Amino acid sequence: MANMTYTETGYQQSSQFNLVARVKMAVLTWLERSRSRRQLSELPEYLLKDIGLNEADRYQETTKPFWRG
Template identity: 60%
Template sequence: MAQSMKSGVNTRTDTSARTGEGIGGALVVLFDMVATWSERRRQRRALEALPDHLLQDIGLSRADAATEADKPFWQG
């Protein structure tokens, strides 16, 4: 019985290491989130800087671009 408990603990540890859980997985998730936020902010600033004729080409008004650019970086 003691052996089966030991085996279960080792299996659990091995499984979490294989699936990327733990501090390494958390760091990957954090890095991906920061990269997404950075890209979202860059795209919104670029959209805001477009001239009116280019906004019209993609079917947006100046107000639409301003509304999108005013969103916080963490909001999708």
């Protein structure tokens, strides 16, 4: 019986850790997207052309909410 309780507790802790890790990764991803989109919005037009984008592409990407990939 003690072994069963230990296993259930270990599973709960592991599950909680996974949830915290997933939330942390989501927040880090959102911050990176926000930063990248802000940088994209500041690029001069000649650099946009250099990476194969135009103003419409920039607008489409930079107007997305941070949670959308």
